[in-house]
Amino acid sequence: MEFPRFMEILDFIGTFAFAISGIRLASAKRFDLFGAYVVGVVTAIGGGTLRDLMLGVTPIWMTNPMYLICSGIALFWVIIFGKRLIHQQNTFFIFDTIGLALFTVVGAEKALAMGFPLWVAVVMGTITGAAGGVFRDVFINEIPLIFRKEIYALACIIGGLCYGLFDWMGVDQMITQCVSGFSVFLVRVLAVKYHLCLPILKGEDDE
Amino acid sequence: MEFPRFMEILDFIGTFAFAISGIRLASAKRFDLFGAYVVGVVTAIGGGTLRDLMLGVTPIWMTNPMYLICSGIALFWVIIFGKRLIHQQNTFFIFDTIGLALFTVVGAEKALAMGFPLWVAVVMGTITGAAGGVFRDVFINEIPLIFRKEIYALACIIGGLCYGLFDWMGVDQMITQCVSGFSVFLVRVLAVKYHLCLPILKGEDDE
Amino acid sequence: MEFPRFMEILDFIGTFAFAISGIRLASAKRFDLFGAYVVGVVTAIGGGTLRDLMLGVTPIWMTNPMYLICSGIALFWVIIFGKRLIHQQNTFFIFDTIGLALFTVVGAEKALAMGFPLWVAVVMGTITGAAGGVFRDVFINEIPLIFRKEIYALACIIGGLCYGLFDWMGVDQMITQCVSGFSVFLVRVLAVKYHLCLPILKGEDDE
Numbered sequence: 060m061e062f063p064r065f066m067e068i069l070d071f072i073g074t075f076a077f078a079i080s081g082i083r084l085a086s087a088k089r090f091d092l093f094g095a096y097v098v099g100v101v102t103a104i105g106g107g108t109l110r111d112l113m114l115g116v117t118p119i120w121m122t123n124p125m126y127l128i129c130s131g132i133a134l135f136w137v138i139i140f141g142k143r144l145i146h147q148q149n150t151f152f153i154f155d156t157i158g159l160a161l162f163t164v165v166g167a168e169k170a171l172a173m174g175f176p177l178w179v180a181v182v183m184g185t186i187t188g189a190a191g192g193v194f195r196d197v198f199i200n201e202i203p204l205i206f207r208k209e210i211y212a213l214a215c216i217i218g219g220l221c222y223g224l225f226d227w228m229g230v231d232q233m234i235t236q237c238v239s240g241f242s243v244f245l246v247r248v249l250a251v252k253y254h255l256c257l258p259i260l261k262g263e264d265d266e
Numbered sequence: 267m268e269f270p271r272f273m274e275i276l277d278f279i280g281t282f283a284f285a286i287s288g289i290r291l292a293s294a295k296r297f298d299l300f301g302a303y304v305v306g307v308v309t310a311i312g313g314g315t316l317r318d319l320m321l322g323v324t325p326i327w328m329t330n331p332m333y334l335i336c337s338g339i340a341l342f343w344v345i346i347f348g349k350r351l352i353h354q355q356n357t358f359f360i361f362d363t364i365g366l367a368l369f370t371v372v373g374a375e376k377a378l379a380m381g382f383p384l385w386v387a388v389v390m391g392t393i394t395g396a397a398g399g400v401f402r403d404v405f406i407n408e409i410p411l412i413f414r415k416e417i418y419a420l421a422c423i424i425g426g427l428c429y430g431l432f433d434w435m436g437v438d439q440m441i442t443q444c445v446s447g448f449s450v451f452l453v454r455v456l457a458v459k460y461h462l463c464l465p466i467l468k469g470e471d472d473e
Numbered sequence: 474m475e476f477p478r479f480m481e482i483l484d485f486i487g488t489f490a491f492a493i494s495g496i497r498l499a500s501a502k503r504f505d506l507f508g509a510y511v512v513g514v515v516t517a518i519g520g521g522t523l524r525d526l527m528l529g530v531t532p533i534w535m536t537n538p539m540y541l542i543c544s545g546i547a548l549f550w551v552i553i554f555g556k557r558l559i560h561q562q563n564t565f566f567i568f569d570t571i572g573l574a575l576f577t578v579v580g581a582e583k584a585l586a587m588g589f590p591l592w593v594a595v596v597m598g599t600i601t602g603a604a605g606g607v608f609r610d611v612f613i614n615e616i617p618l619i620f621r622k623e624i625y626a627l628a629c630i631i632g633g634l635c636y637g638l639f640d641w642m643g644v645d646q647m648i649t650q651c652v653s654g655f656s657v658f659l660v661r662v663l664a665v666k667y668h669l670c671l672p673i674l675k676g677e678d679d680e
Contacts, residue, residue: 082467085413091464093420094413108320113522113532118320121386141468179535193612198400200409202614206499206508213507257505260496261555289674292620298671300627301620315527325527328593348675405607407616 066161073158074126076151077103078133081195083144086137088199095137098198100130105191110166110183114173152251160243163188163215164236167222177227181219188215188243210250210257218243273368280365281333283358284310285340288402290351293344295406302344305405307337312398317373317390321380359458367450370395370422371443374429384434388426395422395450417457417464425450480575487572488540490565491517492547495609497558500551502613509551512612514544519605524580524597528587566665574657577602577629578650581636591641595633602629602657624664624671632657 081102085095104126108118120126137144144151166187170180189205189212196203205211222239226232249255288309292302311333315325327333344351351358373394377387396412396419403410412418429446433439456462495516499509518540522532534540551558558565580601584594603619603626610617619625636653640646663669 086467088409088414089466090409090413091415091466093464094410095467097413097419112319112526113535115322115529115531117322121320121382124383124385127385127389137467175535176538178538178541182541197404197611198410198413200407200614202502202504203508203612206504206511206612207502208505212511257507259503259505260500260509260551293674295616295621296673297616297620298622298673300671301617302674304620304626319526322529324529328527328589331590331592334592334596344674404611405617405620407614 069157069161070165071125071129072154073161074103074129075133075136076154076158077191078130079137079144079151080155080192082134082137084195084199090199092134092138096130096134098195099133100127101198102191102195103130103133105194106162106187106189107166107191109190110169110187113186114170114175114183116173156244156247159188159211159214159247160218160240163218163243164222164240167219167239168236171223171226177223180223181216184219184222185212185215188212188218207259208256210246210255213257214243214246214250217246276364276368277372278332278336279361280368281310281336282340282343283361283365284398285337286344286351286358287362287399289341289344291402291406297406299341299345303337303341305402306340307334308405309398309402310337310340312401313369313394313396314373314398316397317376317394320393321377321382321390323380363451363454366395366418366421366454367425367447370425370450371429371447374426374446375443378430378433384430387430388423391426391429392419392422395419395425414466415463417453417462420464421450421453421457424453483571483575484579485539485543486568487575488517488543489547489550490568490572491605492544493551493558493565494569494606496548496551498609498613504613506548506552510544510548512609513547514541515612516605516609517544517547519608520576520601520603521580521605523604524583524601527600528584528589528597530587570658570661573602573625573628573661574632574654577632577657578636578654581633581653582650585637585640591637594637595630598633598636599626599629602626602632621673622670624660624669627671628657628660628664631660 078099082095082099085098090098100120104118104120108120111118140147163184165184167180167184170183171177175183192205192211193203218239221242222235225235225238230238285306289302289306292305297305307327311325311327315327318325347354370391372391374387374391377390378384382390399412399418400410425446428449429442432442432445437445492513496509496513499512504512514534518532518534522534525532554561577598579598581594581598584597585591589597606619606625607617632653635656636649639649639652644652
């Protein structure tokens with residue numbers, strides 16, 4: 060039973076990092092404690108909840124109090140560390156990327172396990188990883204960041220495709236999980252390191 | 267059968283007050299009649315709908331036309347009274363708080379009746395009471411009010427906890443409903459009367 | 474089997490036109506390719522997805538890859554034609570209106586087939602036709618257009634009522650579909666041609 064526990068630790072780390080990102084952005088907009096907590100929770104579990112609603116199963120956070128508790132710890136973390144969070148930037152980038160990788164794998168896996176085809180699994184992996192950040196940005200009244208900057212959702216798509224490919228080839232599930240999770244991680248880290256981004260779609264008014 | 271009818275009247279009052287709040291904010295943004303009606307409906311039933319989707323049951327408004335009709339009456343009310351609504355401010359505050367209390371109790375009760383644990387019931391009560399206002403603010407393109415001002419959702423949380431406590435102690439359901447509803451009402455009224463609010467989460471740029 | 478194929482062609486045209494409208498607005502806000510694609514997809518399938526979640530069935534786009542592929546074609550169309558899209562304005566208005574008509578009919582039909590009453594079917598038709606555009610506007614951080622300008626959702630409501638009326642009178646399903654779809658089309662075209670719009674709800678601050 061070593062492996063599930065390892066997954067649980069990654070899940071906690073990812074949830075924590077996602078919640079921190081929501082709470083920090085909410086605090087920059089002067090939300091109160093409750094508002095900041097809600098934005099943190101929505102960032103952490105919004106993607107998984109939307110996925111579960113579409114798959115027709117009970118949202119993950121309703122089956123395990125860990126997600127709400129973990130977001131609460133994230134709130135205290137931001138209260139305690141405040142300005143010093145800026146020095147934890149790199150750590151949180153790594154944590155956030157671990158969350159992205161894990162959430163993508165979990166989302167794709169869940170869809171495949173329910174008998175949906177690969178392309179649905181890829182979308183579900185991407186929704187699990189990236190939709191929470193979209194909800195966060197809607198709540199703080201900003202245009203969703205992932206639609207404009209950096210390669211983020213693309214990492215989920217590539218990870219989902221890896222998962223599907225390995226699963227189709229009959230590779231062992233644990234290896235499939237690790238490789239596809241690692242591919243999400245790698246794409247995201249390389250994109251940030253080399254400032255890679257997708258081309259902007261040229262507007263009709265542009266010269 | 268006296269009690270259900272009483273609950274129905276409270277439900278109507280709450281729906282009406284929630285719809286009025288949505289329609290007034292929409293009119294301030296110069297929405298047309300249809301847009302104002304939709305914002306009213308979403309404010310009134312958005313919380314219950316999100317709760318029902320998460321619980322996996324048919325959204326409440328699809329089982330009873332009362333909610334859409336009641337929102338329609340609210341639209342006519344705003345058209346007829348227009349500027350004079352300002353003099354009905356206190357009445358609407360009481361109505362809105364009745365709605366908040368009732369929706370919280372109904373939400374928590376529904377989750378418990380479906381076998382979910384207390385903490386899910388508290389969240390469901392809060393979503394039922396407060397999520398409609400969040401959707402309203404997203405539609406009128408403002409940062410949700412309840413994340414920044416006043417104690418609103420906290421009243422739902424306290425009411426949900428009361429419900430769970432009394433339910434756990436085996437108190438009669440009707441008393442449990444009344445006490446937890448009243449606790450929501452009391453917290454909200456006291457918060458507004460004494461201008462209580464939650465502390466703002468200090469942003470990282472603040473001095 | 475002539476008729477289903479005809480419906481499928483209309484469905485493709487409608488999805489394409491809805492996706493184009495989302496992608497063009499996203500490009501005006503300088504979204505990247507992925508962001509523009511997501512906004513296109515959400516505009517095209519958001520209404521149907523919300524309807525299916527409320528009806529408790531698997532969202533339509535998860536059962537057929539056509540919707541995601543069609544949105545991808547729309548993305549390439551916008552990339553290739555760019556500024557020249559402005560000359561295709563009238564074509565896209567017709568396509569968009571075909572989509573609105575078809576989506577309304579499909580949505581109302583699905584709700585009636587599942588045994589819901591007429592008024593639920595009318596709402597479901599309207600949600601199928603109009604909610605995608607609301608999600609689009611939330612994502613690009615604008616107040617939803619259909620709440621402020623032009624008669625759009627009203628066309629869906631009228632179409633839904635036609636559907637219910639003909640269905641109730643026992644008229645053949647294919648005729649019912651055509652007449653109600655055509656009524657949506659007609660209302661929308663007349664509204665745009667004669668610049669008809671719903672009255673603005675007068676705000677409380679207005680003189």
